Amino acid sequence: MKKICKNCGASNQPAAKYCNNCNESLIGSMLKSEDESLQSVRPANNYASLGNDTVSIGKWLLVMFLLTIPLVNIGTLFYLAFVSQNQNLENFGKAALILTVIYFVLTIVFVIIASIFFVEILKSLSY
Numbered sequence: 001m002k003k004i005c006k007n008c009g010a011s012n013q014p015a016a017k018y019c020n021n022c023n024e025s026l027i028g029s030m031l032k033s034e035d036e037s038l039q040s041v042r043p044a045n046n047y048a049s050l051g052n053d054t055v056s057i058g059k060w061l062l063v064m065f066l067l068t069i070p071l072v073n074i075g076t077l078f079y080l081a082f083v084s085q086n087q088n089l090e091n092f093g094k095a096a097l098i099l100t101v102i103y104f105v106l107t108i109v110f111v112i113i114a115s116i117f118f119v120e121i122l123k124s125l126s127y
């Protein structure tokens with residue numbers, strides 16, 4: 001038996017109080033056994049549980065704004081990559097995190113090389 005959300009049609013655990021897809025309250029939702037028609041839809045439903053919905057301009061504005069704030073931007077990327085429940089935002093978050101790691105490593109390498117040069121210059125000046 002599954003609880004069917006009357007708002008979006010997603011199937012939820014019988015004990016669930018809120019829809020795991022749209023957060024609609026499930027109080028008063030009907031319990032429905034998984035008949036053939038439902039089971040044939042389920043794989044697609046499960047696959048689509050990561051939403052492929054178009055991300056609105058307002059949401060992109062929010063994301064871009066958050067990404068301009070130091071530290072908050074890292075948190076935002078983690079949220080997008082692992083919590084957002086939207087395939088597009090998830091891919092964007094992961095790609096941006098990968099770039100962040102690459103930039104971070106390159107920056108450390110650059111700082112190390114630069115400080116070695118700096119120390120060498122200081123040494124040569126002291127003679």
Ligand SMILES: [Zn+2]
Pocket residue numbers: 005006007008009010019020021022023024
């Ligand atoms: Zn729902």
